[in-house]
Amino acid sequence: xxxxxxxxxxxxxxxxxxxxxxxxxxxxxxxxxxxxxxxxxxxxxxxxxxxxxxxxxxxxxxxxxxxxxxxxxxxxxxxxxxxxxxxxxxxxxxxxxxxxxxxxxxxxxxxxxxxxxxxxxxxxxxxxxxxxxxxxxxxxxxxxxxxxxxxxxxxxxxxxxxxxxxxxxxxxxxxxxxxxxxxxxxxxxxxxxxxxxxxxxxxxxxxxxxxxxxxxxxxxxxxxxxxxxxxxxxxxxxxxxxxxxxxxxxxxxxxxxxxxxxxxxxxxxxxxxxxxxxxxxxxxxxxxxxxxxxxxxxxxxxxxxxxxxxxxxxxxxxxxxxxxxxxxxxxxxxxxxxxxxxxxxxxxxxxxxxxxxxxxxxxxxxxxxxxxxxxxxxxxxxxxxxxxxxxxxxxxxxxxxxxxxxxxxxxxxx
Ligand SMILES: [Zn+2]
Numbered sequence: 001x002x003x004x005x006x007x008x009x010x011x012x013x014x015x016x017x018x019x020x021x022x023x024x025x026x027x028x029x030x031x032x033x034x035x036x037x038x039x040x041x042x043x044x045x046x047x048x049x050x051x052x053x054x055x056x057x058x059x060x061x062x063x064x065x066x067x068x069x070x071x072x073x074x075x076x077x078x079x080x081x082x083x084x085x086x087x088x089x090x091x092x093x094x095x096x097x098x099x100x101x102x103x104x105x106x107x108x109x110x111x112x113x114x115x116x117x118x119x120x121x122x123x124x125x126x127x128x129x130x131x132x133x134x135x136x137x138x139x140x141x142x143x144x145x146x147x148x149x150x151x152x153x154x155x156x157x158x159x160x161x162x163x164x165x166x167x168x169x170x171x172x173x174x175x176x177x178x179x180x181x182x183x184x185x186x187x188x189x190x191x192x193x194x195x196x197x198x199x200x201x202x203x204x205x206x207x208x209x210x211x212x213x214x215x216x217x218x219x220x221x222x223x224x225x226x227x228x229x230x231x232x233x234x235x236x237x238x239x240x241x242x243x244x245x246x247x248x249x250x251x252x253x254x255x256x257x258x259x260x261x262x263x264x265x266x267x268x269x270x271x272x273x274x275x276x277x278x279x280x281x282x283x284x285x286x287x288x289x290x291x292x293x294x295x296x297x298x299x300x301x302x303x304x305x306x307x308x309x310x311x312x313x314x315x316x317x318x319x320x321x322x323x324x325x326x327x328x329x330x331x332x333x334x335x336x337x338x339x340x341x342x343x344x345x346x347x348x349x350x351x352x353x354x355x356x357x358x359x360x361x362x363x364x365x366x367x368x369x370x371x372x373x374x375x376x377x378x379x380x381x382x383x384x385x386x387x388x389x390x391x392x393x394x395x396x397x398x399x400x401x402x403x404x405x406x407x408x409x410x411x412x413x414x
Contacts, residue, residue, distance in 0.1 A: 019092045023056040026092055027084045032121040037114075039336055044084070048333045050292045051235045051325070052081040054311050058323055059085045059172075059208050061093055068210045069324035071227040073366035075336045076327050078212055082174060083118045085210065086154065089172045091124045094151030097172040100159040100196060102180025108144050110176075111156040116142065124149075159192050160185065167196070171203045178213035179223045193222065215368040217358070224368040230324025231313035235331060237291040238306045242279035243298035245310075248330035250342060250365050260330065262343045272343035274330065288334040329364040337364070 001009070020026040024046050031044040046053050058065035072078050089095045101107050119125060119142075127149045130141040141148040146155045155167060159181040173196055185192050193211065200207035213223035236245040252259030258277035262269045273282035279300070283291070290296060296306045311325060329337045329345075342364060349360030358369040 019061070020088075021060060021062050023060045023084055023088045024053045026088050027056075030122065031084065031087065031118065033080070034117055034121065037117075038080070040333070044080075047292060047294065049077040049081065050294075050309055051311070051327060051331060052077065052084075055325060056081060056084055059210055060088070061206070064205070065321045065323055066205060066207060066209060067230070067322045068208075069223065069226045069230050069322075070210075070212045070327070071215055071223050071324070071366055072212065072327045073214060073329045073332075074363045075329065076332050077336070078327075079114070079176070082176060082210070082212055083114060085172075086115065086174060087118055087122055087124070089208075090119075090147075090149050090152050090154060091122065091127055094149060095171040096152060096169065097154040097174065098167050098170040098196065098199065099154055099156045100173075100175045101156075102159060102177035104158045104161065106177065107156050107158050111144050111147075115147070115154075115156075119147075159196070167199045169202050170199045171207055173197060173200050173207070173209045175209075175211045176213070178211045178226070179216045179221050180213065181222070183220075183222050183225075193226070214362050215366065216362060218368040218370045221368040227324040227326060229317075230315075230322045231317060231320065232315045233311040233313050233323065233325045235309060235325075235327065236312050237309040238296045238298060239276045239278060239281070240283060240287050240290045240296070240298055241276060241281040242300045243304060243306055244276070244278035245312075246276060246278060248274055248328070250328040250330050250346070251367065260339060260343055260346070262340070269340060269344055269347070272338075272340040274339060285334065285339050292334075326366060328366045 027044045028046055029043045033041050033044060035041040040048055055068060055070060057063060058068050070078060086097060086099065089097050099107075099110070101110060119128060128141040129148055129150055145157070146153060155170075157167075159175065159178075175193065175196065178193065181192060183191050183193075185195065189195055197209055200209060211223065211226055215221045215224050218224065234247045236247055238244070239246055249259060256277075257280060258275040260272060261275050261282070262272040264270060271284070273284045275282055291309060294308050296308060298304070298306060313320075313323075329342045330339065332342075345360055345364050349356045349364075354372065361367050361369040
């Protein structure tokens with residue numbers, strides 16, 4: 001082989017195309033959702049979960065956004081959206097990725113289940129390699145705790161594990177089930193999300209950090225706290241009747257004329273629908289395909305071109321590149337959670353007491369649960385206490401006649 005031939009052979013290996021700019025474009029029609037486990041076994045279509053387009057694209061290399069927070073209910077397809085982001089950063093722009101979740105079991109399940117399946121479905125199996133191959137060990141590039149791919153690597157950890165602290169120089173940080181882990185590390189190093197974010201520091205503005213979770217209880221819910229630090233965006237859909245852009249509010253005041261309502265017959269819910277706050281027309285489940293369309297239209301102005309549903313910030317913050325998004329079950333893809341199911345779940349929770357309400361708020365409303373009643377704070381305890389000697393109790397000072405409650409003050413009775 002002469003020099004020219006060598007140069008030509010090397011040249012063949014250089015990528016000939018620039019990477020696809022947007023993650024949503026990278027996966028569209030390309031990732032195949034499996035028959036087992038996916039509610040939509042078919043090539044990936046962004047139109048099924050249109051709220052995910054912006055979320056994925058914020059995490060694309062050309063977006064200036066550095067942090068994405070998603071506070072979500074169950075069954076809105078967010079895990080699959082997160083997988084798309086991982087696939088892009090492993091195979092389209094190979095990088096060092098760190099994925100964390102709330103337990104070792106979940107980490108292993110995701111690593112050997114969903115991620116493996118996604119890699120195969122993208123036709124990327126041959127890009128998974130063992131970099132430090134040892135003939136004796138027969139090491140494979142695909143391990144439970146990490147995967148090595150040509151040009152990149154992903155480490156998969158549990159957020160509270162010791163390995164979390166040892167990670168160095170990560171470009172892409174993806175944290176799932178954020179609220180499933182306590183905020184402060186037991187080791188006294190503070191907020192674990194800050195510790196993990198610290199590992200992305202050397203990439204500066206090229207680093208990306210994403211945090212996903214269902215919320216838990218107000219006051220101790222990490223994803224809610226992070227959501228409030230960001231732009232707090234709501235997904236606005238065009239009403240199929242009047243064309244106004246509305247937020248689907250699962251927890252609207254029942255006294256209002258708009259919101260999630262239902263027709264009932266003999267006490268049984270026949271069908272639920274969402275009443276538009278602007279025109280008071282009922283929007284039904286099957287109309288999701290209209291208001292989630294890339295070219296939506298409305299009955300009132302049939303010729304008017306409406307823009308598709310979009311995210312709108314409800315808070316202006318100093319750093320617009322810290323974006324936080326909130327969803328509830330009314331946004332679930334057609335065929336996953338219906339308006340009627342959401343209505344029934346809400347009614348059941350309202351009748352079922354605090355525990356039922358708590359899981360409804362977390363898993364359907366995508367909101368932290370506010371506990372009713374005031375707990376006793378250590379501060380109150382310190383203010384209210386008196387200076388009692390050991391082995392005495394306030395009851396010992398009760399006036400006679402004694403009603404048999406003085407047993408506690410052992411010393412005086414003795
Ligand atoms: Zn309307």
